[in-house]
Amino acid sequence: MKTLPLALIALLAAPAAAAPAPAPGDVAWTLVEGLTTEVGQRLAGTEAEARGRAWAAKALKALGFANVRIEPFDMRVWERGTETAEILSPFPQRLLLTALGNSAATPADGLEGEIAGFDGLAALEAAPDAAVRGKIVFVWHRMGRTQDGSSYGPFGDVRRKGPSLAARKGAAAIVIRSIGTGDARMPHTGVQTWEKGVRPIPAAALATQDSDQLERILARGKPVRMRLVLTPRDGGIRQSGNVIAEVPGRDPKAGIVLIGGHLDSWDLGTGAVDDGAGVAITAAAAKAIMDKGRPLRTIRVVWFGAEEVGGFGGDSYRDRHKAEKHVLAAESDFGAGRVWRFDTRVGDGEAPLVKAVAAALTPLGIARGNNEGHAGTDVEPIIYANRVPAIGLRQDGTHYFDLHHTPDDTLDKIDRADLAQNVAAWATMLSLVANSPEELAPRAAETPTR
Amino acid sequence: MKTLPLALIALLAAPAAAAPAPAPGDVAWTLVEGLTTEVGQRLAGTEAEARGRAWAAKALKALGFANVRIEPFDMRVWERGTETAEILSPFPQRLLLTALGNSAATPADGLEGEIAGFDGLAALEAAPDAAVRGKIVFVWHRMGRTQDGSSYGPFGDVRRKGPSLAARKGAAAIVIRSIGTGDARMPHTGVQTWEKGVRPIPAAALATQDSDQLERILARGKPVRMRLVLTPRDGGIRQSGNVIAEVPGRDPKAGIVLIGGHLDSWDLGTGAVDDGAGVAITAAAAKAIMDKGRPLRTIRVVWFGAEEVGGFGGDSYRDRHKAEKHVLAAESDFGAGRVWRFDTRVGDGEAPLVKAVAAALTPLGIARGNNEGHAGTDVEPIIYANRVPAIGLRQDGTHYFDLHHTPDDTLDKIDRADLAQNVAAWATMLSLVANSPEELAPRAAETPTR
Numbered sequence: 001m002k003t004l005p006l007a008l009i010a011l012l013a014a015p016a017a018a019a020p021a022p023a024p025g026d027v028a029w030t031l032v033e034g035l036t037t038e039v040g041q042r043l044a045g046t047e048a049e050a051r052g053r054a055w056a057a058k059a060l061k062a063l064g065f066a067n068v069r070i071e072p073f074d075m076r077v078w079e080r081g082t083e084t085a086e087i088l089s090p091f092p093q094r095l096l097l098t099a100l101g102n103s104a105a106t107p108a109d110g111l112e113g114e115i116a117g118f119d120g121l122a123a124l125e126a127a128p129d130a131a132v133r134g135k136i137v138f139v140w141h142r143m144g145r146t147q148d149g150s151s152y153g154p155f156g157d158v159r160r161k162g163p164s165l166a167a168r169k170g171a172a173a174i175v176i177r178s179i180g181t182g183d184a185r186m187p188h189t190g191v192q193t194w195e196k197g198v199r200p201i202p203a204a205a206l207a208t209q210d211s212d213q214l215e216r217i218l219a220r221g222k223p224v225r226m227r228l229v230l231t232p233r234d235g236g237i238r239q240s241g242n243v244i245a246e247v248p249g250r251d252p253k254a255g256i257v258l259i260g261g262h263l264d265s266w267d268l269g270t271g272a273v274d275d276g277a278g279v280a281i282t283a284a285a286a287k288a289i290m291d292k293g294r295p296l297r298t299i300r301v302v303w304f305g306a307e308e309v310g311g312f313g314g315d316s317y318r319d320r321h322k323a324e325k326h327v328l329a330a331e332s333d334f335g336a337g338r339v340w341r342f343d344t345r346v347g348d349g350e351a352p353l354v355k356a357v358a359a360a361l362t363p364l365g366i367a368r369g370n371n372e373g374h375a376g377t378d379v380e381p382i383i384y385a386n387r388v389p390a391i392g393l394r395q396d397g398t399h400y401f402d403l404h405h406t407p408d409d410t411l412d413k414i415d416r417a418d419l420a421q422n423v424a425a426w427a428t429m430l431s432l433v434a435n436s437p438e439e440l441a442p443r444a445a446e447t448p449t450r
Numbered sequence: 451m452k453t454l455p456l457a458l459i460a461l462l463a464a465p466a467a468a469a470p471a472p473a474p475g476d477v478a479w480t481l482v483e484g485l486t487t488e489v490g491q492r493l494a495g496t497e498a499e500a501r502g503r504a505w506a507a508k509a510l511k512a513l514g515f516a517n518v519r520i521e522p523f524d525m526r527v528w529e530r531g532t533e534t535a536e537i538l539s540p541f542p543q544r545l546l547l548t549a550l551g552n553s554a555a556t557p558a559d560g561l562e563g564e565i566a567g568f569d570g571l572a573a574l575e576a577a578p579d580a581a582v583r584g585k586i587v588f589v590w591h592r593m594g595r596t597q598d599g600s601s602y603g604p605f606g607d608v609r610r611k612g613p614s615l616a617a618r619k620g621a622a623a624i625v626i627r628s629i630g631t632g633d634a635r636m637p638h639t640g641v642q643t644w645e646k647g648v649r650p651i652p653a654a655a656l657a658t659q660d661s662d663q664l665e666r667i668l669a670r671g672k673p674v675r676m677r678l679v680l681t682p683r684d685g686g687i688r689q690s691g692n693v694i695a696e697v698p699g700r701d702p703k704a705g706i707v708l709i710g711g712h713l714d715s716w717d718l719g720t721g722a723v724d725d726g727a728g729v730a731i732t733a734a735a736a737k738a739i740m741d742k743g744r745p746l747r748t749i750r751v752v753w754f755g756a757e758e759v760g761g762f763g764g765d766s767y768r769d770r771h772k773a774e775k776h777v778l779a780a781e782s783d784f785g786a787g788r789v790w791r792f793d794t795r796v797g798d799g800e801a802p803l804v805k806a807v808a809a810a811l812t813p814l815g816i817a818r819g820n821n822e823g824h825a826g827t828d829v830e831p832i833i834y835a836n837r838v839p840a841i842g843l844r845q846d847g848t849h850y851f852d853l854h855h856t857p858d859d860t861l862d863k864i865d866r867a868d869l870a871q872n873v874a875a876w877a878t879m880l881s882l883v884a885n886s887p888e889e890l891a892p893r894a895a896e897t898p899t900r
Contacts, residue, residue, distance in 0.1 A: 033666070036663075037541065037663060037666045037667060037670075038540075038541045038667075038670075039541065039543075040541065040542075040543030040544075040663075041543065041544075048542075048543075051542075090488075091487065091488045091489065091490065092490075092498075092501075093489075093490030093491065093498075093720075094490075094491075096857060183634075183858075183862070183863070184633075184634035184635075184636070184858055185634075185636075185719070185857050185858045185860055186634070186635075209858075209860045209861075209862055212861075212862065213486075213487060213490075213720070213860070213861070216483070216487045217487060217488075220487075220488075269635070270543075270663070407546060407635050408633075408634055408635045408659075410635055410659045410663070411659075411662075411663075412633070412659055412662065413633070
């Protein structure tokens with residue numbers, strides 16, 4: 001037992017066999033508390049993520065799961081370096097920012113340039129290359145809070161597409177207003193991928209406050225010069241992996257119910273909300289089913305690796321497991337807020353099993369949503385490959401993007417009551433799907449979104 | 451006009467003489483917006499604070515004040531360097547922290563040591579020196595929010611006294627839980643002064659989240675090793691100064707009403723709330739009085755230098771101006787929250803003028819407090835030297851220590867309606883004190899608190 005994560009030892013140290021099992025919400029809390037405390041940040045492909053996998057495998061074994069294993073895969077690692085920004089004129093001052101994933105590096109002593117500012121991607125797109133060439137492009141926007149997180153789609157394009165667009169136009173570097181909300185002065189990192197043929201440039205996100213400051217400074221009408229120092233590096237090809245644990249079903253032919261979240265995190269916070277909560281919620285729900293006896297179908301819990309940097313864990317899972325029969329795929333990767341809606345993406349959104357799940361979730365305060373649900377980055381590859389039915393237990397994301405990809409993604413942001421409600425919702429759904437003789441109908445064939 | 455701060459040009463560019471004067475709340479906003487945008491952070495004794503003084507002198511002249519001048523003084527400057535902390539074992543991870551004022555430096559490649567943790571100053575005090583010697587002392591606490599900010603007194607002693615206490619006991623360094631509240635992962639800096647005979651050691655504050663994380667890690671029961679890198683430096687003797695502006699009174703013998711705040715800020719934020727708001731509120735209130743015609747008494751607005759690092763501006767003011775007759779001293783240095791209470795510290799707390807001020811403030815939602823008021827660090831020296839009557843317009847500080855001395859002290863944290871209420875409260879008070887033939891009675895002699 002001496003190699004068990006310490007928090008789990010305490011959790012499992014209930015003295016007598018007759019002692020009640022810990023409440024599922026407490027199991028989830030213990031997992032996310034342990035993972036964030038004993039491992040901390042878990043950037044994909046790094047030694048920290050590897051420690052996370054070892055911690056996870058031990059923890060999942062300690063909870064009694066079967067077939068606990070790590071499925072490794074290789075990936076190219078990008079690692080953050082120094083990151084500072086300084087306005088040189090007309091009003092010298094430091095601004096807070098953080099490099100975006102796959103950002104190129106500046107020279108070690110920095111890159112100086114004049115700011116070319118744009119209110120949104122369309123304005124940058126419309127600008128003549130001559131207005132951008134050799135400059136530090138700055139793109140701002142006005143992302144606001146939404147309960148369902150839907151603002152992340154359109155505003156997130158500033159991060160996803162802005163760097164390649166700026167590079168194509170000959171910019172020396174790009175800084176964007178962080179893709180995030182909230183009052184704390186925190187830059188939000190996140191991945192972006194260079195379009196084919198584009199030469200990478202330094203790319204970073206300013207804290208929203210610093211972006212607004214730069215906007216105010218530009219509005220004074222004088223040329224603004226900035227020095228950027230960003231020294232990320234290519235860490236080469238290294239190993240990531242998915243951690244898998246199962247509750248074996250009574251009928252091996254009844255298929256697999258795939259649930260999980262991602263183990264890796266960005267490097268700035270401790271990955272409590274993104275996605276320590278998700279892996280903890282789904283594992284705790286699976287354990288709650290396991291504690292009630294063997295289900296009809298196998299429940300497979302996957303703590304995916306390398307989601308943040310490109311969804312590599314989900315791709316690897318699909319490649320290894322596409323021959324297996326999956327009856328459901330569902331992921332928890334939107335923080336620790338209460339579940340408020342039940343979406344599906346199945347062949348028949350009015351099927352009796354769907355209605356049964358909806359009815360069972362109602363007492364938890366969860367309303368039936370639609371059949372256009374999004375399943376989660378990690379499970380999408382297997383879903384698209386095999387037309388796997390998907391369920392989305394939608395969490396309240398009003399404040400999710402306050403913390404998302406910032407140093408502020410830490411354990412204190414998780415409300416234990418909300419976490420417990422998530423576990424209850426997942427266990428309720430799992431109990432029905434894993435035990436019902438009825439199968440959800442395969443969804444329509446679709447083209448992957450990435 | 452071309453050397454005027456740009457925001458003031460806009461403010462003053464009202465086309466016709468008949469145009470109404472800008473609302474006092476707008477004047478305050480324009481000042482704090484301009485100062486934080488066009489200067490940014492203003493660490494005492496640095497080139498940035500000097501730019502702040504130049505900006506302030508121009509802005510105050512542009513507003514029409516008389517006798518605008520800078521009164522310089524020398525001071526020893528402490529400047530922040532690199533600051534990182536890393537747990538080496540048992541759970542390797544970075545923690546966020548910031549050096550405290552006057553912290554010594556570690557070697558450039560860091561200082562390693564075992565953590566000796568203490569729940570509060572008393573526990574550190576009680577520990578045998580052998581439990582501390584050569585170790586990195588870690589002191590935590592549970593400061594919570596209070597409307598009047600009174601928790602800053604007792605909990606702040608962890609910062610004020612902890613470093614000297616740890617050094618006296620032979621500690622290699624000290625890290626404390628930030629003296630602050632709030633949910634954002636921000637370390638709070640602040641000054642501490644080494645006791646006589648104590649050899650300075652590296653001293654820093656962890657973000658509350660990181661402190662709680664370290665507490666959790668210590669609670670696992672294994673020895674915890676940390677590497678600290680803190681490279682602040684002694685910047686030598688340099689110049690700071692107070693910026694002074696006046697509304698001359700009709701009767702030179704009627705004395706001076708001294709108001710103001712401090713111009714310097716800590717270096718992490720832009721000093722919007724601490725104390726851009728205070729200098730803006732008091733200047734805007736004085737301008738509102740000036741705009742109504744010459745008052746009986748002279749109103750002197752002082753934007754003090756070097757408050758944060760030891761109250762040097764207040765000492766310099768006392769030394770230069772103690773021969774002058776001051777009839778009141780009042781300071782705004784508690785953020786930008788609404789004024790909710792009117793305190794005094796005068797010879798007769800029931801005097802007609804006090805009652806008149808109290809009555810005039812009631813419609814603004816301000817209740818009469820007590821006659822035990824605190825006046826503000828910058829005006830205390832002249833108050834103690836000359837028994838100057840003091841008024842405290844107490845601001846709501848429930849969230850003040852969420853931001854205090856952190857990178858989060860930025861313009862977006864100021865609510866314009868609250869700012870305008872502050873200016874109205876100050877103008878109401880000033881109008882009565884500066885124009886009343888009645889003088890506030892000198893307060894009792896007291897021993898300075900510092």
